[in-house]
Amino acid sequence: MVMVSIAACDTYDLETVRHVLEGVLAPLGGMGRFVRPGMRVLLKPNLIVPLPLDRAVTTHPTVVRAVAEMVQAAGGEVWIGDSPAGPVRNSERLWQRTGMADVAAATGARLVHFDGVEWRHLRGQDYFIARPVFEADLIINLPKLKTHTLTLYTGAVKNLFGTIPGTRKREIHYRAPNIADFSRALADVLELVRPGLTIMDGVWGQEGNGPGASGTPRRYGCLAASADPVALDTVVSGAMGCRPGAVLHLREAAARSLGVADPQAIQVVGDRGALDFGRVHLPGVQRLLQVLLPRWASTPLQRAIRARPRLVSPEACMGCGHCVEACPRQIITPGRPPQFLLDQCIGCLCCAEVCPQGVIVPERGPLGRVLVGSR
């Protein structure tokens, strides 16, 4: 039976995180079960957008550092890499603002850029994936526990979408505009990028309209690990209140035997009480999707209720243009604030994810508001 290990952790104090991680990995065989001396190990945190750490958008550097040290203690060479949702124009700023530069300085880990790509063809689709993913001997996936306005939940499987560099992600949003197609694309990425171990930062995460600046930080107080990212996501998303099957990319991944999404087939070990999150505010549209058959996700009804971006506090816009570059439909005209051609919008909310000011928020039209509320 596939195993998911959980422990309570409500602080980013380094000593505490180290101690808790040792305990979380022990039932899985410890770091030594995954890392052999001389291995090149790529740590893949979630660095979607370089926002302040208290926004709980990115994997906390303390967790990354503790994992890096454990890998090194097992004899591995540590690489750290990710690419943000928008353009990879200033990696140095990304490393600095997400704390990864400090992790590298403290541990000697190598920060790797995700600008070089390798091409893969899968199920009739082209994927361009960061080269270090294929150069590493082992990938350790380090997701952040968050809600996601489009996919309901973002954790281990969704984090691997970051292996597609920068604005190449928008090509996938463009060809997979609805949630069903996008979920299949996420399963494709998991088929191409297979982490050997996943360790989730759930000390602080997000609820509501995550996963970027428009999400609401929330303390979940846990760290979790598994060799199976689908099983880990199944357990954690279930604790957040998502019923089995509601997260479509997990359902798709399980259907392809890429992991286990049946809660009855997953053994949860450790402190199960750490999964007692209480009521979590899930993105509104998903409450409806949870009571509809998943195939309805691609119907006109689903499109009609999908949230679109709205600018709030336009005076706070910096005119950085990140939203412009992230938009797969290229329907945002640069400016301060930018202008949106919403009649061509597919509601992917990439613009909201990358906005450093949090001034782009999801909003539904009249039908969406009647059916599922404004959020």
Ligand code: SF4
């Ligand atoms: S405007 Fe925003 S939500 Fe609409 S297609 Fe562009 S990035 Fe996606």
Ligand code: SF4
């Ligand atoms: S809306 Fe946000 S991402 Fe777009 S230009 Fe303004 S600050 Fe930048």
